[in-house]
Amino acid sequence: MRLLNGANLMVGNFPKEFHLQLDILNSAHPMLLASTPRESKCGVGKRVRGWPHEPPKYNTLFLPCRKVPTSRINLKGDCLSGRGMSWMQAILLARGLSRGWGGICGAALTGAPFSQVLPQAMRGFHCSTATHNSEMSLVPRPPEPRQKPIKALAPHEELFRQGPGGERDKASFVRAVQNFGQHNVRKRGHVDFIYLALRKMREYGVERDLTVYNLLLDIFPKEVFRPRNVIQRIFLHYPRQQECGIAVLEQMENHGVMPNKETEFLLIQIFGRKSYPMLKYLRMRLWLTRFKNINPFPVPRDLPQDPVDLAKLGLRHIEPDLSARITVYQMPFSNELTSTEDPVQPHIVGIQSPDQQAALAHHDPARPIFVEGPFSLWLRSKCVYYHILRADLLPPEEREVEEIPEEWNLYYPMHLDLDYARSSWDDYEFDIDEVEEGPIFAMCIAGAHDQVTLAKWIQGLQETNPALAQIPVIFRLAGSTGELLTSSGLEEPTPPLREGQEEEGHLQRQQQGQS
């Protein structure tokens, strides 16, 4: 939908374009996703439960009322009625269709989101939408076999069928694509094949390979879909093919693949300069570059598999002080090789900066410090949990006023003996109400989130922070993080395990003195 509006406004003034483009880049789908089930609850779509059983057809249009070119209604088989669709989508659709842009809209709305959202909706709605983004695509999914076992394989599936011992890599993918061209001189069914190939890309690990995308685009017959007259140019010419082209670009965008000149050349050859795929291409050229490095705290694309390395990465990510030192207090130790009585030893990786060390050394031993957590930290699609060692803020009356020693600097006066300070017209301090927080002394990421493990961390910390031995440590471990814990592709989805046993909110006093 947004894509469509954006297309409409391409020549419009900049700010609008900007917002629309932003939407496109954020790919807007989470919002649609979020809205769909929620609204269905309030009556409009009473068919929520019915969704999984309906054949989620792609490339089909919901037809609320408006007139639509017939060629677009039944692109593939039976037409679905709009009963499963929320009112919002209906309105959006209607508006789009009334302008004659139904084709793309249909693809954008009915294809990906629906087939995508269904399994999620079954599991229950989660507040985090971040993870869905990467899953989103315009590529229609084939029906889930569970739900519709009778459904035959998608056409051209056999091209991707592996011989025994066949490896799934770029070479075999390219071979499959080339086979399609050889078997099919007239390129019949190339749209289906491209959709299929797009879906398969991840399996073959080529979803970030620009050349493969160009190869896919190259399947399109050239010059055929270029509009040749005004009428064709006004209306969507060969919409299904254009949608397919957009889907390719969309998948590139979702994987952060920047199209190159070759892509542009292919698109111009296939769809012509004034086409929607071309528009999409231009926008990607414009915005992908601008947003590529927008994150000031970049996370590497390929996260380390080793939990210790991942923990190190996570700790570096949240620790602003570059002189902080990472210590591995305990290496992970699995019990596969040893006898079963040996408990699994989780990894404990901690970080502490020199300033934190100094602050801990000066901490008043009469005041307890707290181990708190687990808090979640998302690194791309992985979630790690960290704990902090912190203290409460000193009450204002107990804070030491840092005074300037009288005999401090051997060379120049550190303070002037004047009884007036900065004048108001040179005082740029804004009146900010700052919420002060207590000091954080250290952080750690551990393989388990129970008190035993964390006590080991505290013991390890004592080696470098002797003062810690005198300070009472209280464990405040929450039972649940209140965060989304499950998501497909998570390596470490294990929610804190034993926190249920430790009553949340109950302060447990432990470790008076040496532990």
Added chain:
Amino acid sequence: MSGCVLFLRRAAAARACRALVALTAGRRPLRTSPPSPSFAKELFLGKIEKKGVFPFPEVSQEELNEINQFVGPVEKFFAEEVDSRKIDREGRIPDDTLEKLKSLGLFGMQIPEEYGGLGLSNTMYARLGEIISLDGSITVTLAAHQAIGLKGILLVGNEEQKAKYLPRLASGEHIAAFCLTEPSSGSDAASIRTRATLSEDKKHYVLNGSKVWITNGGLASIFTVFAKTEVVDSDGSVKDKMTAFIVERDFGGVTNGKPEDKLGIRGSNTCEVHFENTKVPIENVLGEVGGGFKVAMNILNSGRFSMGSVVAGILKKLIELTAEYACTRKQFNKNLSEFGLIQEKFALMAQKAYVMESMTYLTAGMLDQPEFPDCSIEAAMVKVFSSESAWQCVSEALQILGGSGYMKDYPYERMLRDARILLIFEGTNEILRMFIALTGMQHAGRILTARIHELKRGNVSTIVETVGRRLRDSLRRTVDLGLTGDLGAVHPSLAESASKLEENVYYFGRTVETLLLRFGKSMVEEQLAMKRVANVLINLYGMTAVLSRASRAIRVGLRNHDHEVLLASMFCTEAYVQNLLSLSQLDKYAPENLDEHIKKVSRQILEKRAYLCAHPLESTC
């Protein structure tokens, strides 16, 4: 040689008494208000204090003769017997060279005659410094010995201490070292870790700790050591305060590390010194117990001015060497000396040498006057100016020689390495700029406080007066501070330069007032503004010095005084333009002022601790 020394000592005796006066005066703590504020401090108020500056301080003819007789043998020794290249290569000064230096009396130049030293005045000390400068390592060794190492005994030592230590220090039998810097403490006195604890019988202190980068640390047998001691305050609380001690190597427990391998001044001995349970008798406390901070400050402040003459000596020598080369080396059938870009370098070197010479001898003259005011700002300015000029000029001299200058066959690369330390030791130039600016600001602030209070309170007449003055200023009225005119202190041929100085001084005073009004005591945090204030002040002091000296040269009729006038007016014009820029940068919202940008850039860099820009070859595609 010894006969010569005897003569020199006799010659110096005449001024021993006067030098003593100067030294006693030096004992005064820095912060008490002196009877007449120094020249530099008055500049902060927009005034030129002519007393002591105009006319240029002179020495009597007989003194001059004495100096010249003194200089001769030393110059001869340095020219003929000191092999700087060998010293640099081997990393040590040969023993026979050290012996000769001792026999020349150069280890006790400023020690009074009665203790066996030469008792030189500051002016004569500066003059000798020019000769000694021909070898960087020797200069540093001698300076560490007497400018800081034994200076404490001279400044605050009591009679017994002086009688006990000075004679042997003057003869060079004992070499002194100054032990202040620690691994954790550069200029931060609060973080000194070396500790002296009073023994149970209260007869001695037990000293423990380590000092780093101690010049002469391996040679010295007398150390001025600063350590923390517990002092009971007037209100009964126990505090850690710094105390200075005279420590002999024979006290035991004094060890030193191996000499450091340095970039320049490689012949000087720099090493760590460790004190382990060294027993120091309480008689060896220098000054008062707990008064070490002031002692250290006084020592550091007193020694700086001499760097000016040292560098001037180097530059004069450099000009001779490079001029020789430039006039004989032919390229394109022309001597190098005929190329404008080469000529420019000689003018630069001459100008810098002239200015720093003028500044040094002006300062030395002020210091030698009886009842002299505290000249620590002036001394610091001389140090900053001369060290930076040294680096610049040596580099230019090396440039004149092109590739040859880079080779070890020529002395230039060694001079360049040696010159680099000048910007660092005796207080880095950054720190000294803060010292110059803040000390002056403190002075101006005290005097202007009343006015500023009235302004802040909104006193109508003061405001009207201020606004009126600003209006008049904006109309660019000519400033007359009495330097020019019929009875002016400056010779008419320099009148133009003098009026530039006057204008700068006047507007500098206005700027200082504005800065005080704007920042008050938070001025300490405005380091970039303070740097500019210091730069302006250094220029102003240089302008004053050259004007004073050139005027005197014309009036006395010195040889080549027209050359001096040329150099003086050149420097004044350059400094004037620089000052105008700095002063305009000190205005609020000045477009020339990039401080906010500078701060932002460096903040971003320091956050990441790296250069932030993407590589020019990188792309997002």
